[in-house]
Amino acid sequence: MTVIIETKKLTKKYGSKAALDSLDLTVNKGEVLGYLGPNGAGKTTTIRLLLGLTHPSDGSATIFGEDATRHAADIHKRIAYVPGETNLWPSLSGAETLKFLANLHGSIDEAYQKELIKKFDFDPNKKVRTYSKGNRQKIALIAAFATRADLLIFDEPTSGLDPVMAKIFRDEVLAAKKNGQTVFLSSHILEEVEELCDRIAVLRAGKLVELGTLDELRHFSAVTVEATFTGKPPSVSGIKGVSNIEIHDHFLRCNITGSIDELLTVISKAKPVSFLSRKPSLEELFLAIYKTPSGEK
Amino acid sequence: MAKRTFSPSRAMRRFGFRQTIRGALIIGVLSGLMMGAQGAAYAAAYPNQKDRDAFVTSLSSVPALGFMAGEAKNALLPASYSIYKSIALTTLLAAIWGLMTTTRLLRGQEEDGRLEPILAGRTTKMAASLHILIGYGYSFVIAIVISWAAIAALGLDPQVDLSIGHAGLLSLGVFLPGLFFASLGVLTSQLALTRGRALAYGLGVLLFLFTLRGAANSITDWNGWKHFSPFGWTDLLNPVLDPQLIWILPTLAFTIIVIPLALFFAKQRDLGESVLPESQFARSHFYLLGSDFGYSIRQNIWPFIWWTLGAIAYAGLLSSIAKVGADALSSSPAFVKIVSTLGGNHDDIVISFLGLGGMFTALILLVMSAVSIGSIRRQEAKGYLDTILVQPIHRSAWLTKRLIILAVMVLAISLIASYTIWQIAENTGVSLDLWIILQNGTTLVGSVLLLIGAGALLYGVLPRLAAIVMYVAIVWGFVVDVLKSFLTLDDSIDKTSLLHYATFTPTKTPDWETFTWLLGIGIFLAALGVWRFAKRDIVNE
Incomplete structure (x- = not known):
């Protein structure tokens, strides 16, 4: 089985406090991994390390077999990422933002992007500053899915979305999985994780405390x-x-x-x-x- | 269980205070030093009243100098000299501070969504705005008191002989435009949908009123126009020579009318809306969205235009008065010394005046560099950089491109300002070699490139402090440059000033050797900064 993400003893310390402590994790091709944990457990820290935005204090993370920090830009050609709080340029319109993000990524399925705009019922003709949180989230989701990237990383992607849009998100994740894409999904919405994920990792205070399929986790419970x-x-x-x-x-x-x-x-x-x-x-x-x-x- | 209760009003006042006290301390100390430190130096340069009278007569014969200075009569005494020398700059700084602070506190907080949790509590939009402003009021008073204390302490020198009461009035005069534009910022925060726009509306008014006061000071027939500008009201207050307290009233009246009006607007409108209607829809323009480099250029188009206009205005103003100013002031040896030192030429006072234009261009470019490095940091703090760097973009390439854009802007503005100086000099009958001037315009940016390199290194190591340290370096350079025009400074101190390396003498053979050194060091520091940036964590707010 092809390993897409692999972390070995991945650690991030701020001063003496470990935000992430010796994380050993693998995510395989075509898998949807649910990443759970309460606030401050280290979920976003993990994602920022995987994206190369922060550097590990110890250990390593590889994506597609390459070091996540040193080869970040190369890896990002095959990644799409949606944060929980999307920071987009307020003076651009929705359409300009989608175009800009597509250009930055370098590859885009335009027909699929149009389809997503329709599915998410998104009006791209407004300025970003006038969009609600949910609509800003839609821009990030449309931009990410439309890349058809090999690896999709989501950090609480449905925060701000209404239930109908959250359902569309789940459908698109399932479609991506069917398409052979790998998904790393950090979420607080447990029904979402239960429905979508092949395996679940649970973090507590920076440490991985559970990892397995839902049935495997139940076995111990x-x-x-x-x-x-x-x-x-x-x-x-x-x-x-x-x-x-x-x-x-x-x-x-x-x-x-x-x-x-x-x-x-x-x-x-x-x-x-x-x-x-x-x-x-x-x-x-x-x-x-x-x-x-x-x-x- | 006993429930602790808090006063929301008190909490918001503390919030307003905490958000503004750091700026208040800086502006208080800065204005206090700028207004207080020059009396003794002036007394040393002009020890007897006869010289001072002659100096004032010379200054009065060139009213155009008053555009960026106070009324010439203030140069009669060491106690009031700083009003002539620095009142325009300090009132301008206080006004910009006031405007930036209130727009940040009100519209900025609202735009970032920070007012929502406050308004979910036991308060209303109007009450929240009022108490946040009261908190800022505390900081404002502290700034005045600090400035007052500094001016009064420095004024105790027997050669200066400035009373504590006059020092207080002088400090008040400096901050009156600050109060005016802080109040205006409260209003524009209600009128505009974004902080940027609220600031732009306020800055438009500020520029107009500052220019109006400058024109009123420079053109004798227009002298009455200063009655319509808050900057002019400080001139009319005449805080040291003959205080006219009535000129405090227009600013107070403006504040008393505008703030309740703005608070009324705050009450009437919905959160996230503005009084002036704004369409939610926008026609999309896709130019320069092909890459992060293109978008960086797109983001810098308007700043480039504004900075260019500022540089042209200053360089043009000093060039236009070079000949007439030199003729009128050449009989004052002390003034000739000041202009020669600042202008970088001791042979020809006209050329020195043109050199002054170059010095102001360098000063503007230095400030622009600090603002731009601050803007790069803001991209990171606000999380926009995350959105860029999760794409296939190398960190080091991103920062390098931003620095290249900044360096090209700096060079372009310097060349445009140099050409302006040449063109205006030609029009006023001073013949110069354009090619030499353009070369000097190029070498002028050496110190700016050095500062950009140092700023990049600071950004790579201590991102939160980068712009602040750059501003401190600029102010230090300015203070050293001003002091050296009066006093004989040790060469080693002079060399710590960035402006020491930014001399612009239109007739001198360009100093390419120094430029190459500055450029080389700047590039080296920038490369270190880029390398460190690639190695460090991205730090959001």
Whole structure:
């Protein structure tokens, strides 16, 4: 499998504080990688390092096999990037900005750009300073997708977009993936990540704490079990791996990690009238990761 | 749980104060030194009243000198001499500071979206603007007090003999135009949609009123026009020789009328809108959008035009009065010394006057270089540079191209100003060799290129400080140059001034050797700066 992004012990320190600490990460060709973490976890720091805007304190990052800092300009021929807060020149019009960005990048699918302008319902005939945040974001997205770059890097790209436009964004990411493009997506919108991403990386305080497919992450996490009984629910507090027990009248809810056999035996003996077991959502996984003390899994 | 409450009004006043106090300290110290430091030097150069009277008579016979100076009568006494020498410049600086500060505080903050979180709190647009302005008012008063203290302290010299009260009035006179244009900035911030436009409206008025006052001072028949300019009101205040306090009133009246009007506009209009309607739609023009280099040129077209006009105006003004000024002032040895020293020629006073035009051109080009390096830093701070550098563009190439554009602009403006000097000299009967003048116009930019190189190095190492250090170097050079026209300065001090290397003598064989050295050092420093820039992090605001 072709590796598009590879970081080895990538570290960025500001003074004595590590904004990113020994990040080891690979992103493969055609993959959509979700990059999660709360504010200040080091997501944007990672992206700025990948783009060569900042220099690593230690370790390295390569994109397409080339050093991300030293060969930034060459790498950027095959990259398109959309930041969360797009800084565009206020005196230019939308059309001028799209033209300028296309010229700077050097390659553009003009027909696709026109199609994107329509899809995103964007009016390019206004000055950038008059656009709302969402519309400025649309310019950046249209410019990025229209390059059909091998690697798309998004840093919270849908902030400011309405749900309809966010859906169009997701469709375009899926189309890009189908087209063989690689996507690095940093986002706070977990549904978006859940829908789009093949693998998910979770950062906390500059460290990578989880990396894998959603199913792999779930494997290490608790399963939620809910059951209703005709009588009083059985006691499950002594069962290994059970946590977060909630009991209301005839209703029982708890989480379980590891083997579920003993819990099933106890519940079935108590004659349940309903039983539900479900995998945790990404949101539940994310919250669970952040509830555990630093460094623990 | 006990809930702590804060006063939003107090918070905004503190915000306004914190945003402006640094500028206030700088302008306070600068104006205080400029207005206070020259009395003693003047007393040393003109020790007796007879010489001073003769000097004033000479100055009065060339009213055109008053365009960039105060009224000639102020040169009668060391206590008031600085009014003649520097009032035009200091009031201009204070006015620009006032205008830039209020447009930044109000329209600038609004344009950057920083007013929204403030207005989401327990306040209104009108109250927020008012309290931010009050915070700025504190800084403004501090600037006046610092200036006053500096002028008063330097005026204690028995040879100068400036009373504390007169020093206070002098300081007030310096800052009255600042108050006028700060108030105007409050108004234009409501009228215009962007800070740039609010500033442009204000600068248009400022240039007109400054020129009006200059013309009123230079042309005897137009003397009454100074009654209609805030710069003229400072002249009429006459703070040292014969104070006329009534001339404080026009500025106060303007402020009292304009600020409530502007606050009313702030209340009436929507956030993000302006009183003057502006179309959201724009016809697209795609010229010079083919590359980052092209766009840099596009961005610099208007600044280039404005700086060129400024250089032509100054060079042209001094050239146009060269012959008549030289004839009138040649009987004053001290004045001849000043002009000869500043103009870089000790043989012919007319040529020295033309050299003065060259010195002002160099000064303008030095300031332009500092402004341009500041603008490069702003591109980075605002995040526009991120948008460029995530494209296939080499960092070092980007900065090199910007520096080349700046160097070409500097050279072009110098040559245009040199040609202007030659043309005006020809028209006034002073025959000069155009080829020699153009060569001198080229060598003149050596020190500017050196400053650009140093600025590039600073930008590569300490981006936030680059422009500030450049301004300090320029002011230092100007102060040394002015002082050396009065006093005998040690050669080693003189050599620390950038203007020492920027002499322009229209008849002298160009000093290509010094130019080559300055150019070489400038290029070396710039190359170091570009190299450092490529190695450092991009730092946003």
